[in-house]
Amino acid sequence: MDLRYTEAEQQFRKELREWLAEALPTLPPKPAPDDWPARRAYDTGWQRMLHDAGYAGINWPKEYGGRGATLTEQLIYLEETTLAGAPYIGVNFVGLLHCGPTIMAEGTDEQKREHLPRILRGEEVWCQGFSEPGAGSDLASLSCRAVRDGDEYVITGQKIWTSFAQVADYCELLVRTDPGSKHRGITWLICPMDTPGIEIREIRTIVGSSEFSEVFFDGARVPVANRVGEENDGWRVAMVTFSFERGTGFISDLVETNRMISELAALARKVTRRSATAWDDVAIRREIGHLQAEMDALWAMTKRNLAQAERHGIPGPASSVVKVYYSELFQRLTDLAMRVLDRASLSRDDLGGLPSGVFVEERLRSTSFTIAAGTSQIQRNIIAERILGLPKG
Amino acid sequence: MDFELSDDQMALQEGVRNFCEGRVPMQVIRVLADGGALDRDLWRELADMGVFSLRLPEADGGVGLGWADAVLVFEELGRALVPGPLVWTHLAAGLVPGAASGETVVGGIERDDPSRLVEHLGSLDVVLIVDAEGVWQVDAGALASREIAHPLDPLTPVRELTEPLPQGDRLAGPDTAAQLREQGAALVAGLLLGVAEAATDLAVTYARERVQFDKPIGAFQAVKHLLADMFTRVEVARGAVYAAGVTLDDPAVGSVERAVAAAKLTAAEAAIGNGKSCIQVHGGMGYTWEVDAHLYFKRAYALEPAFGGIDACADTMADLLAST
Numbered sequence: 001m002d003l004r005y006t007e008a009e010q011q012f013r014k015e016l017r018e019w020l021a022e023a024l025p026t027l028p029p030k031p032a033p034d035d036w037p038a039r040r041a042y043d044t045g046w047q048r049m050l051h052d053a054g055y056a057g058i059n060w061p062k063e064y065g066g067r068g069a070t071l072t073e074q075l076i077y078l079e080e081t082t083l084a085g086a087p088y089i090g091v092n093f094v095g096l097l098h099c100g101p102t103i104m105a106e107g108t109d110e111q112k113r114e115h116l117p118r119i120l121r122g123e124e125v126w127c128q129g130f131s132e133p134g135a136g137s138d139l140a141s142l143s144c145r146a147v148r149d150g151d152e153y154v155i156t157g158q159k160i161w162t163s164f165a166q167v168a169d170y171c172e173l174l175v176r177t178d179p180g181s182k183h184r185g186i187t188w189l190i191c192p193m194d195t196p197g198i199e200i201r202e203i204r205t206i207v208g209s210s211e212f213s214e215v216f217f218d219g220a221r222v223p224v225a226n227r228v229g230e231e232n233d234g235w236r237v238a239m240v241t242f243s244f245e246r247g248t249g250f251i252s253d254l255v256e257t258n259r260m261i262s263e264l265a266a267l268a269r270k271v272t273r274r275s276a277t278a279w280d281d282v283a284i285r286r287e288i289g290h291l292q293a294e295m296d297a298l299w300a301m302t303k304r305n306l307a308q309a310e311r312h313g314i315p316g317p318a319s320s321v322v323k324v325y326y327s328e329l330f331q332r333l334t335d336l337a338m339r340v341l342d343r344a345s346l347s348r349d350d351l352g353g354l355p356s357g358v359f360v361e362e363r364l365r366s367t368s369f370t371i372a373a374g375t376s377q378i379q380r381n382i383i384a385e386r387i388l389g390l391p392k393g
Numbered sequence: 394m395d396f397e398l399s400d401d402q403m404a405l406q407e408g409v410r411n412f413c414e415g416r417v418p419m420q421v422i423r424v425l426a427d428g429g430a431l432d433r434d435l436w437r438e439l440a441d442m443g444v445f446s447l448r449l450p451e452a453d454g455g456v457g458l459g460w461a462d463a464v465l466v467f468e469e470l471g472r473a474l475v476p477g478p479l480v481w482t483h484l485a486a487g488l489v490p491g492a493a494s495g496e497t498v499v500g501g502i503e504r505d506d507p508s509r510l511v512e513h514l515g516s517l518d519v520v521l522i523v524d525a526e527g528v529w530q531v532d533a534g535a536l537a538s539r540e541i542a543h544p545l546d547p548l549t550p551v552r553e554l555t556e557p558l559p560q561g562d563r564l565a566g567p568d569t570a571a572q573l574r575e576q577g578a579a580l581v582a583g584l585l586l587g588v589a590e591a592a593t594d595l596a597v598t599y600a601r602e603r604v605q606f607d608k609p610i611g612a613f614q615a616v617k618h619l620l621a622d623m624f625t626r627v628e629v630a631r632g633a634v635y636a637a638g639v640t641l642d643d644p645a646v647g648s649v650e651r652a653v654a655a656a657k658l659t660a661a662e663a664a665i666g667n668g669k670s671c672i673q674v675h676g677g678m679g680y681t682w683e684v685d686a687h688l689y690f691k692r693a694y695a696l697e698p699a700f701g702g703i704d705a706c707a708d709t710m711a712d713l714l715a716s717t
């Protein structure tokens with residue numbers, strides 16, 4: 001076991017840090033959260049900068065225009081960009097972490113040529129059309145129907161919780177092509193979002209934002225050439241997608257959680273109670289220390305996972321472990337922040353020159369962490385059944 | 394960076410595990426629990442395997458390994474519930490003659506420990522006393538004490554000191570004392586990790602076998618989720634415990650104090666939490682003396698306060714956060 005970074009890894013960190021120090025000040029001001037066209041422009045602009053500097057597709061193989069970085073370098077990349085306050089992957093999330101890798105693994109040469117370079121350059125934004133009103137945790141029960149008509153699929157049905165639908169150029173769409181079977185009747189399609197017959201209705205979240213939408217399909221026609229994998233083999237293709245999502249997908253969330261613990265400690269030292277600061281309250285200080293200890297442990301575990309993935313080609317069993325643990329840890333963190341803020345938590349705007357609002361905001365937002373990308377209950381089922389080998393219920 | 398066990402480390406882990414399974418399976422542990430006194434033969438066999446001399450240089454008759462290896466060994470000892478002052482004797486190797494070879498059984502206490510309880514005192518030859526000035530040695534026989542009739546852990550007998558501690562002979566200064574505390578905490582974290590794992594294995598096995606409502610209880614989600622959480626706690630703690638070992642060997646990779654606090658805290662929570670869940674998953678059987686679940690539960694609680702408990706670790710983390 002060796003936790004030292006190699007010369008090459010240190011060099012990578014140094015160059016990246018230098019580049020970030022130069023690049024970040026040239027960014028335009030951050031757009032308002034609900035101004036989706038501006039958010040798209042901001043996020044894709046950043047992606048373009050990364051691309052031109054050689055940092056796009058950090059985890060993508062070189063043959064597809066990526067950097068082909070080692071997993072350790074990816075970890076360094078996520079550490080450094082988060083610490084430097086670089087923009088989050090944002091609207092590029094689905095393209096870079098889901099669809100791109102899926103197309104690389106399962107797509108035709110034509111599909112690869114068309115989409116991969118554009119995703120890397122920030123010219124193509126994707127969304128994920130998996131969930132439906134009737135198919136959430138039980139995703140394979142989805143019913144959005146695609147019927148073959150010549151060399152087109154005609155799509156009728158509905159998707160829901162589609163993040164970035166408002167600004168996406170394409171959707172990775174799971175459709176039902178065989179109503180007679182469940183897992184073996186699903187197909188994975190590349191669906192252009194400007195296809196006639198698609199209607200998007202934004203859904204308001206508990207934060208008040210418009211993060212995701214309902215997407216309605218009414219006879220929308222998608223070429224058969226847009227299919228990834230075989231007809232009725234889409235479930236397997238989707239599992240490929242999930243394996244990318246679950247590989248290194250949560251690392252930036254961990255770095256972010258770590259940063260938030262430090263921020264909370266800093267905030268607690270500034271929030272005044274009657275005669276002292278919140279930090280002088282042993283119970284609060286101890287709980288922050290407690291969270292940090294767990295966070296450090298989780299981070300150490302993540303490094304072990306990466307080492308296993310690097311050595312054996314597959315991430316350790318721990319992606320569900322990471323998901324359950326970090327999402328619940330983050331919620332405990334924001335719960336504690338609410339106690340630190342006391343009555344100041346009534347405001348979602350910063351008060352008294354302190355960065356208080358972000359914690360209230362994150363308390364609301366983090367309720368989704370235990371739901372999105374597989375609920376905590378489903379993750380625990382996965383751990384129990386696939387890792388511990390317990391019988392299905 | 395490569396945070397994966399080396400082949401040698403895997404072999405070491407397997408060697409200790411095989412020894413424990415062969416020499417101290419649960420039936421033997423049960424007999425030891427009834428006997429009370431330390432099994433000196435077992436102690437020497439542990440010594441022969443290198444449990445105490447592991448980190449001493451080969452020139453001094455040791456094995457020449459590091460802390461990362463030591464925590465792996467202690468994980469296995471914890472998993473098997475091997476009793477005795479393993480941590481203190483390991484720490485004493487190199488300081489107290491005979492500790493490394495298993496001739497001298499060494500325990501220890503913080504001079505200002507208000508409980509005045511010493512684990513395994515009745516079986517000790519030497520007691521180390523740690524305080525702000527350094528590390529001191531006294532003859533165990535010279536200490537006045539009384540037996541505690543009902544110890545928490547049947548495998549961790551304790552005696553209460555009835556007189557003030559003597560000053561003792563000085564073995565080392567304050568730096569060594571501070572190091573011993575961190576090293577001791579890391580080794581205890583290793584033991585706790587092993588306890589947490591063993592409790593998980595026992596519960597998972599039972600949940601596959603025990604049938605209610607015509608199904609193995611492991612098919613019920615409420616049970617599954619208890620088990621999934623047990624596994625999760627183990628894996629998270631494992632990361633921290635191994636990282637603490639690596640950091641003790643190579644402090645350039647991070648703060649030893651911080652790595653050890655994270656390890657001790659998460660391992661203690663894993664062991665206690667998994668001990669509890671192991672009993673719960675066993676139902677009424679879990680509440681019996683016959684089933685081993687309580688032995689894990691009790692050992693977890695017996696080890697938690699050693700070299701700084703959960704709250705002390707959290708406070709350390711908070712202090713470190715405040716100073717950055």
Ligand SMILES: Cc1cc2nc3c(=O)[nH]c(=O)nc-3n(C[C@H](O)[C@H](O)[C@H](O)COP(=O)(O)OP(=O)(O)OC[C@H]3O[C@@H](n4cnc5c(N)ncnc54)[C@H](O)[C@@H]3O)c2cc1C
Pocket residue numbers: 127128129130131132133135136137138160161162163164211212368371372373374375376377378381614
């Ligand atoms: C912020 C956010 C963004 C999202 N973005 C996208 C996106 O871009 N694209 C997309 O396709 N989807 C997206 N989703 C959808 C997400 O994947 C689903 O919400 C999630 O899989 C849960 O499905 P559901 O909402 O239908 O809940 P349900 O499956 O109805 O679950 C309701 C409750 O029942 C529990 N439950 C269900 N089944 C079981 C079981 N077998 N055992 C125990 N408990 C169970 C769940 O844990 C949950 O508590 C997003 C969700 C959120 C919150």
